[in-house]
Amino acid sequence: MRFDWRTWPARVLRQWRVSLQFRTVSTTVLLSAFAVLVTGTFILVSISNNLFDSRSRQVQDEARSAHNLAQEILDASVTGDPDEAVEIDSLPGTVRDKVLPSTSTAGGTSFALLRSPGQSTAQVMQSTRSTNFPDVLSEALRKAVRADAEHVHYQSVTLPSGAPALVVGSEVTVPSAGDYELYLVYDLAQAQQTLSFVQQTLVLGGFALVVLIGAITYTIVRLVVGPIRLAAETSEKLAAGQLEERIPERGDDVIATLARSFNGMADSLQEQIMKLAELSQVQQRFVSDVSHELRTPLTTIRLAGDVLYDQRDGFEPSTARAAELLHAQVQRFEVLLADLLEVSRYDAGAVQLELEPTNLVRLVEDAIDAIRPLADERGSELLLVAPGGYFEAEVDARRIRRILRNLLGNAVEHGEGKPIVVMVDSNESAIALTVRDHGIGMRPDEVAQVFERFWRADPSRQRTIGGTGLGLAISLEDATLHQGMLEVWSEFGTGTCFRLTLPRERGEPILSSPLELPPDETAIEEVVAGA
Amino acid sequence: MAATILVVDDDPALSEMIGIVLTSEGFEPVFCADGAIAVQAFAEHKPDLVLLDLMLPGKDGIEVCSEIREESGVPIIMLTAKSDTTDVVRGLESGADDYMVKPFNPKELVARIRTRLRPVASQSTDVLQIGDLRVDVAGHEVRRGTTKINLTPLEFELLLALAMKPQQVFTREMLLEQVWGYHYKADTRLVNVHVQRLRAKVEEDPDNPRIVTTVRGVGYRAGSS
Numbered sequence: 001m002r003f004d005w006r007t008w009p010a011r012v013l014r015q016w017r018v019s020l021q022f023r024t025v026s027t028t029v030l031l032s033a034f035a036v037l038v039t040g041t042f043i044l045v046s047i048s049n050n051l052f053d054s055r056s057r058q059v060q061d062e063a064r065s066a067h068n069l070a071q072e073i074l075d076a077s078v079t080g081d082p083d084e085a086v087e088i089d090s091l092p093g094t095v096r097d098k099v100l101p102s103t104s105t106a107g108g109t110s111f112a113l114l115r116s117p118g119q120s121t122a123q124v125m126q127s128t129r130s131t132n133f134p135d136v137l138s139e140a141l142r143k144a145v146r147a148d149a150e151h152v153h154y155q156s157v158t159l160p161s162g163a164p165a166l167v168v169g170s171e172v173t174v175p176s177a178g179d180y181e182l183y184l185v186y187d188l189a190q191a192q193q194t195l196s197f198v199q200q201t202l203v204l205g206g207f208a209l210v211v212l213i214g215a216i217t218y219t220i221v222r223l224v225v226g227p228i229r230l231a232a233e234t235s236e237k238l239a240a241g242q243l244e245e246r247i248p249e250r251g252d253d254v255i256a257t258l259a260r261s262f263n264g265m266a267d268s269l270q271e272q273i274m275k276l277a278e279l280s281q282v283q284q285r286f287v288s289d290v291s292h293e294l295r296t297p298l299t300t301i302r303l304a305g306d307v308l309y310d311q312r313d314g315f316e317p318s319t320a321r322a323a324e325l326l327h328a329q330v331q332r333f334e335v336l337l338a339d340l341l342e343v344s345r346y347d348a349g350a351v352q353l354e355l356e357p358t359n360l361v362r363l364v365e366d367a368i369d370a371i372r373p374l375a376d377e378r379g380s381e382l383l384l385v386a387p388g389g390y391f392e393a394e395v396d397a398r399r400i401r402r403i404l405r406n407l408l409g410n411a412v413e414h415g416e417g418k419p420i421v422v423m424v425d426s427n428e429s430a431i432a433l434t435v436r437d438h439g440i441g442m443r444p445d446e447v448a449q450v451f452e453r454f455w456r457a458d459p460s461r462q463r464t465i466g467g468t469g470l471g472l473a474i475s476l477e478d479a480t481l482h483q484g485m486l487e488v489w490s491e492f493g494t495g496t497c498f499r500l501t502l503p504r505e506r507g508e509p510i511l512s513s514p515l516e517l518p519p520d521e522t523a524i525e526e527v528v529a530g531a
Numbered sequence: 532m533a534a535t536i537l538v539v540d541d542d543p544a545l546s547e548m549i550g551i552v553l554t555s556e557g558f559e560p561v562f563c564a565d566g567a568i569a570v571q572a573f574a575e576h577k578p579d580l581v582l583l584d585l586m587l588p589g590k591d592g593i594e595v596c597s598e599i600r601e602e603s604g605v606p607i608i609m610l611t612a613k614s615d616t617t618d619v620v621r622g623l624e625s626g627a628d629d630y631m632v633k634p635f636n637p638k639e640l641v642a643r644i645r646t647r648l649r650p651v652a653s654q655s656t657d658v659l660q661i662g663d664l665r666v667d668v669a670g671h672e673v674r675r676g677t678t679k680i681n682l683t684p685l686e687f688e689l690l691l692a693l694a695m696k697p698q699q700v701f702t703r704e705m706l707l708e709q710v711w712g713y714h715y716k717a718d719t720r721l722v723n724v725h726v727q728r729l730r731a732k733v734e735e736d737p738d739n740p741r742i743v744t745t746v747r748g749v750g751y752r753a754g755s756s
Contacts, residue, residue: 291612292586292612295612295633295634296542296545296612296633297542297544297545298633298634299545299548299633299634299635300542300544300545300548301634302634302635302636303545303548303549303551303552303636303637303640304548306636306637306638307548307551307552307555307637310637330634334634357748
């Protein structure tokens with residue numbers, strides 16, 4: 001896999017958010033790295049201080065004894081006799097040869113014996129430096145040495161090679177030749193080497209420690225998070241309907257307790273769901289059995305009633321009327337039974353859509369044609385407004401037809417003989433239709449109940465269609481099954497408008513309904529006026 | 532002679548009532564109340580049409596239907612108490628020509644029976660050719676080369692309807708009206724299932740039909756376009 005470096009921050013942030021493991025491990029690593037850094041630095045600083053201190057003490061001691069040695073040599077060698085002037089020139093060499101072996105620096109000590117400036121003495125001894133004497137003497141040190149002859153002075157310097165060093169200076173007096181400054185340069189490269197070795201060890205050790213801590217945390221977090229993650233995955237599977245999923249139970253620790261109680265929960269969940277599924281199956285079976293058991297005798301009654309009805313002309317008037325009533329009521333009973341079965345099918349969740357591309361306008365035209373005789377009887381004019389556009393949609397034509405039948409039937413029923421306007425329109429996401437009557441309308445509390453089962457607008461109102469009281473409830477279920485909406489607007493004294501909105505394609509969301517609710521009154525008035 | 536109709540239903544009252552309706556319309560009903568002996572009764576009475584209830588004691592109506600279909604193309608109308616998709620489709624797939632959902636009314640019943648019993652309208656006595664099939668209209672025979680293909684009357688009628696106008700695309704509704712006699716919106720699954728059954732018999736490769744082809748979104752036509 002290749003990563004684009006620009007996406008890295010986002011990736012890390014996302015990991016941080018979603019992965020408990022990542023969060024825990026990185027927090028631990030960061031904190032322990034910080035702790036290691038602090039301790040390491042402290043250790044390093046104190047080691048280097050110690051090292052320097054002890055070395056410098058040693059150097060000072062050595063320097064002091066070197067000073068004493070040099071002074072002794074000088075004192076002993078010079079007697080003050082001017083004849084011995086020749087000898088004075090060999091003195092620095094003697095001093096150096098004696099002094100240098102007394103020092104302990106492995107890296108070698110540089111030596112210088114310099115005449116303090118500004119003296120005039122009987123004799124002059126030449127200043128000497130060992131050949132490798134570095135140019136590190138500062139004026140400040142020389143001044144300090146000259147100013148205080150009692151003590152040994154030192155200064156840390158850096159050699160041209162980059163190695164640290166100590167310059168120790170003291171004043172010696174050469175009889176008859178005056179004051180000289182004795183400088184010894186102690187190379188501290190070895191101490192520095194020791195120090196950088198310690199430093200390296202500390203860095204490596206610290207790094208290894210952090211990595212180790214990271215690995216340990218990772219392992220431990222895995223041990224803890226693993227089961228939790230497994231529990232999360234398992235519960236997702238459970239939620240997705242794989243009721244057999246369980247977490248393996250191991251040991252007696254808290255994780256095992258989690259697994260056990262989780263599995264217990266899953267068991268009871270599964271049991272409940274199975275029970276419900278069983279109940280639903282029993283319900284479905286019952287409905288289907290009732291359907292069969294009721295329908296067979298009903299068919300017989302229907303056939304008998306129709307035979308009688310067809311021959312009613314030959315009957316006594318009262319018998320003929322009885323045959324008519326029987327005929328009509330058997331039909332009503334049939335519709336009621338069919339509606340009840342449909343509702344119980346919905347309740348059992350045993351409903352499937354049979355989708356096919358359908359022209360909604362054609363369906364509406366058919367439905368209007370079917371209801372027209374009744375509308376004519378009631379004096380209601382049926383007006384269809386369908387501006388051009390794409391009206392094809394994936395729907396279950398049988399169910400949409402049923403919704404239309406219900407809406408139009410209601411409109412005619414409650415339309416009080418006034419015009420009924422049906423509008424069909426579509427947009428890119430949805431198709432919609434509205435059925436607007438100009439009847440008595442409903443009060444707000446009635447509107448709220450309109451989709452309830454067996455609810456009737458006004459029990460005292462006369463009914464002609466003989467609806468079952470289930471029509472709108474079923475229509476709402478049908479619309480919902482299509483992932484559509486069935487809504488109502490009504491105003492007492494003005495009329496009622498139902499709006500059905502269906503997605504143009506199954507599974508696509510409805511962005512907006514192509515028709516307004518409350519309805520576009522001016523458009524409706526225009527249609528009514530134009531008719 | 533009056534057409535004999537075998538009524539296979541376990542409900543005596545309904546059977547009797549159907550009998551009354553059929554008799555008054557001039558048919559001759561015979562009855563059978565047990566699925567197990569229905570096929571035997573069929574062989575005995577040689578009816579012109581069978582009214583078959585789907586839920587039967589002894590043997591399932593669907594089984595009875597396929598057994599009758601094995602030996603005869605006699606029209607079968609299923610009577611079903613369920614309008615649930617699966618039952619209807621299973622019934623049609625087992626060979627029923629048409630179905631009626633209880634409760635039905637007598638006029639509907641008689642109309643369905645008459646449609647199924649009417650002789651195939653054979654205005655032309657010609658022999659029609661669809662693809663490599665020869666359809667002998669008068670002889671009610673379909674042959675591929677010298678092999679005779681056995682079709683039920685309904686399947687023959689369906690094929691004939693398509694073959695008579697090879698240029699025309701038939702919608703399912705048109706076929707429902709012409710072949711099944713429905714003058715209103717009916718179940719288009721009738722057409723779908725029977726086209727499948729017809730294809731299984733007349734097509735060399737039913738998955739890649741050449742005789743009865745589908746016109747997507749519209750319907751069917753004879754031969755390839």
